[in-house]
Amino acid sequence: MATELTTTNLKTDEMIINMGPQHPATHGVLRLILKLDGEIVRHVEPVIGHLHRAQEWQGQNRTLFQYQALIDRVDYLSGMFTSLAFAHACEQIDGCEVPPRAQYLRALVCEMNRISSHLLWLGTFLIDLGALFGFPFYPFREREKLLDLFEEIAGQRMMFNYIRIGGVIRDPKPTWFEKVRKFTQEFPDRIDEYEAIVTQNPIVLKRTKDVGILDKQVAFDYGVSGPSLRGSGVNYDLRKVRPYGIYPDLNFDVPLGQNKGDTWDRYMCRILEMRQSNELIKQCLDKMPEGEILGKKQIAGLRIKAGEGFSAIESPRGVLGCYVISNGSDKAYRIKWRNPSFCNLAVLPSLLIGRPISDIMAIFGSIDVILPDVDR
């Protein structure tokens, strides 16, 4: 007897698919084990660790001076921030003074680095959404200028080793400040350019509006931080909440998501944050004091006092923490990194379940995870 075939009594099996680790849109090597029901994601298990470089192990087996050069690799898109977190933790333990000029230079280079990190995110996010028409190279044009500026002060384009315990290593020439000022003058126009292409683009709106809504309570439970959290409307920026360095002296707003915390909100937060960073750079340039730049001698046998220090700063991806235990020798006893990407990635399964497979990359791109930062 022929049974009637309708869509209602068709039995479909769940399918298990591996996404990655060599998937081009996973920003490195993330493996997602997906359980699919047709196109709908039913279960996700992220598998990480493919880029594990034992940064913490190296921290306790290298001298502090050697390790300072390695920490930019923890998160290679925002090397200044990882250096800053480590320097803050060591300065807490040691109690050494950081000269005001170094404080301002730190804030200046960090905000520049925030812009360059967000620019790379903007390009790759658009690729994730399928915009392969060449837009990604617009943000890279400005990022290139920033990397040139970094090269001039640090000698390297991405692994800076510029912020050291007690200050910064090199004092830029006056011409460098002029170049930075020129960049800040033309940069807002460039953001307008990106926004003209992307922000109200119907395809982008369709792919991002109401996609991957991050509930406040879920974000709190998973310890999400950074623009991904602020996209959900939570005003939590360490530069305001627990100010460090010279941020109390600077004026800026914290952009928040205006909607319900979907992918588009997180996109908008980062765009507005770049504008704020540009303002911060201008203020740093205006207020830049003269004087010393290094409060501690940079020698191969660099030592700090014994003790414990925990520092946390607002990196482009969220709260970047560094927990250092020192026993007074030239090596740290224990270094622990609290990486924002690691914590933000843990929330991914709860955002993906119930969504079609085509949303995976839009959601994953919008929480701005960088895999070396996850795996360290």
Added chain:
Amino acid sequence: MTEKPAEKTEVKLEIGRFGKFLQDNGIKSKRQSDSNNVETIVIDAKDLEPAMRLLKTSSETTLNFLLCVSGVDYADKIDSVYHLWSYEHNDALVIKVELPKNNMTNTQTPCMSSISNFWPAANWHERETYDLVGIRYLKHPYLRRILNPWDWEGHPLRRDYKQLIDALNDKNPHSFR
């Protein structure tokens, strides 16, 4: 590799705000010297779960931001360290749970209870601490290695850790190359 951090002089410290709060709810804690003006307390492993539940949900404390769970291997004990912040206010607390080692070898793991049943943020951090330092969190939903491969032996951040197979060293007879 095995040097100890400098011994701290034992001074009787006054009970702090959060220590007082826990004491009022029947949980004993011992204050340690502050680092960077953040209250640091040591509590028993069995008290950790009720203490965390209280600190997270009580309206007096609302320490609802778990920054990280880290394991620290000392000569005679292994510490599980919890850094707690809040999304609402500016207070902070560091909780340490001390687990004695009793001549434990590198492959043996001390046990304590997990908090990831009610605090999802702890899930991956506890897996990481299990992987690198080797603290077994009981009742964890999925306690597997997270950064190292699943078949890795030993816990790399123990002070007595020795790499069994040096995959990159050609002179090693077990080398893969």
